[in-house]
Amino acid sequence: MSDNDQTTDSGQETPAPASSGAVLIAEKVKLLPDSPGVYRMYDAKGELLYVGKARSLKKRVASYAKLGGHSNRIARMIASTAQMEFISTATETDALLLEANLIKRLKPRYNVLMRDDKSFPYILLTGDHAFPQVVKHRGSRSRPGDYFGPFASAGAVTATLNALQRAFLLRSCSDSVFESRTRPCLLFQIKRCSAPCTGEIDEKGYAELVAEAGAFLKGRSRKTQQQLVELMDKASADLDFERAAIYRDRIRALTQIQQHQGINPRTVTEADVFAAWSEGGQTCVQVFFFRAGQNWGNRAYFPRHDKELSTEEVLDAFLAQFYEDRPPPRMVLLSHEVPGQALLAEALTIRGGRKVAVGRPRRGEKRELVDHALTNAREALGRRLAESSTQRKLLEGVAEVFGLEQPPRRIEVYDNSHISGTKPVGGMIVAGPEGFMKNQYRKFNIKGEDIEPGDDYAMMREVLTRRFTRLLKESESATDSETLWPDLILIDGGAGQLKVALDVLAELGIGNVMAVGVAKGPERDAGRERFFMAERQDFMMEPRNPVLYYLQRLRDEAHRYAIGSHRARRSKAIGVNPLDEVPGIGPGRKRALLQHFGSARAVARAGLSDLEAVDGISARVARAVYDHFHGNPDGSP
Secondary structure (H helix, E strand, C coil), X not given: CCCCEEECCCCCEEECCCCCHHHHHHHHHCCCCCXXXXXXXXXXXXXXXXXXXXXXXXXXXXXXXXXXXXXXXXHHHHHHCCEEEEEECXXXXXXXXXXXXXXXXXXXCCCCECCCCCCXXXXXXXXXXXXXXXXXXXXXXXCCXXXXXXXXXHHHHHHHHHHHHHHHCCECCCXXXXXXXXXXXXXXXXXXXXXXXXXXXXXXXXXXXXXXXHHHHCCCHHHHHHHHHXXXXXXXXCCCHHHHHHHHHHHHHHHHHHHHCCCCCCCCCCEEEEEEEEECCEEEEEEEEEECCEEEEEEEECCECCCXXXXXXXXXXXXXXXXXXCCCCCEEEECCCCCXXXXXXXXXXXXXXXXXXXXXXXXXXXHHXXXXXXXXXXXXXXXXXXXXXXXXXXXHHHHHHHCCCXXXXXXXXXXXXXXXXXXXXXXXXXXXXXXXXXXXXXXXXXXXCCCCCCCHHHHHHHHHHHHHHHHHHHHCCCCCCCCCCCCEEEEECCHHHHHHHHHHHHHCCCCCCEEEEEXXXXXXXXXXXXXXXXXXXXXXXXXXXXXXXXXXXHHHHXXXXXXXXXXXXXXHHCCCCHHHHCCCCCHHHHHHHHHHHCCHHHHHHCCHHHHHCCCCCCHHHHHHHHHHHHCCCCCCC
């Protein structure tokens, strides 16, 4: 259908008049039915201005033809209207659902828009295998099984899955891996899987674990936990302490799930809580998900809307779009009374196939949940407004200088520190829209034995390799939004350091991270820094450019952090014998080792058999000493 035609409820097309604005709308009203439907308003260029629903198309559209009484936003929209299209529906509920679908798909200029349209993750207990698998799922529900959710983030799903594996020992491997196993994998050894792949548990026993996990995810956690307590007590009474310990560990895992969920309501089993807070022409809608009597996380939305709209109007428009492609819970709790509350409840009831209650609680625990969500909405909006101030402008400047598509959300800056190559330390600081993110800072004790003292290139290579190797591993169990991927990394150094960074990223197959080298000016003068980028001539910025000052602050912070970490490591090493850090080595054993080998360095280089030959050193202690000097005892990145 062309933009120059109109469609009536009878399906006939007639040429549109050349008029526009209120005159055109008045002419359209004559052809409209007094029945539910959806209308669309277009400007002269064919751009969609607005999508609306109505119980009566004739009455609703006629209101636009009246002169006066409109807000500035509506008046502008009416004046710009050059064409309209209409779709009749059987009921007002159908109109609501169609309106939400069209708004999300077509994104009209004058409608409230959700903006964040990413699907939510679920937990899936598969139903197409004799030994069901528990996995994270996102997207259409095409695979048979039981779906539990939604969860607010992939991180929340991952944390719950890890705890579920410890509590119910369900497999997470794919069916192909399951069929090819000939012996239990590591998850069985660390008590996170019952290893049905190799027959360590039979089908009946595994089915009982699946039933327990399903009951827990459906909200019967107390009953499940009580059953495990009874089984543990029975095993203890039968002197089967190994089995009792298994039940004990599962009980602990269940307790951990409940503790990490934050607020867990006593009287609300299944509900979504929506709270909206408006300030400065923006609105934050905070959504909390409660399922199975547990808090499964929350997410903040910042819908696009006209500044003239009230909080109630924004929330009302947001709700229909939110549930356009999502199954509703049994209860929807709101911070405000919204105009379309009754209609929304009817639409969600039809969509969910069961009664869905929608309302604003006045008292009790439900009111407490809404108040908590409202507090989070207010705080999230405050942070959002802060981002739009000077910090946001600086990040926009960074994006412009380095050719990024959008302002960076996460900048990582790397620097190394050492004295003549001794006690080398790499430092990583992180900055974003809210400033320095100090809880994300990381130090790297350089461990490479083949690194020559003072080889800054080799040290940077080790730091970046360790950092991004770990990041790749973390991203295997989380979506990109949940892993801490930087948009931009700044390397303290010139072309040589930048080449090292680019080589590391290329070797790891990472191609979506911008790397920039920052070389100090002559005589280390601030303001004369030179910037190096791949496939671009190195350049300098104007000395008084605010973006340059910001990048200097980042570099100086990285330098400060690396030097501080190096000094702390050096101070700790002064007067400390390396053997003091080995678990289980007291004064007597340390004396025996030093007398036998002559120095701590010689102990560190000794083989396992040589350590076992020392008087007073058992095989277990020798192994601890050997692992300390040849393994990764401090767990640093």
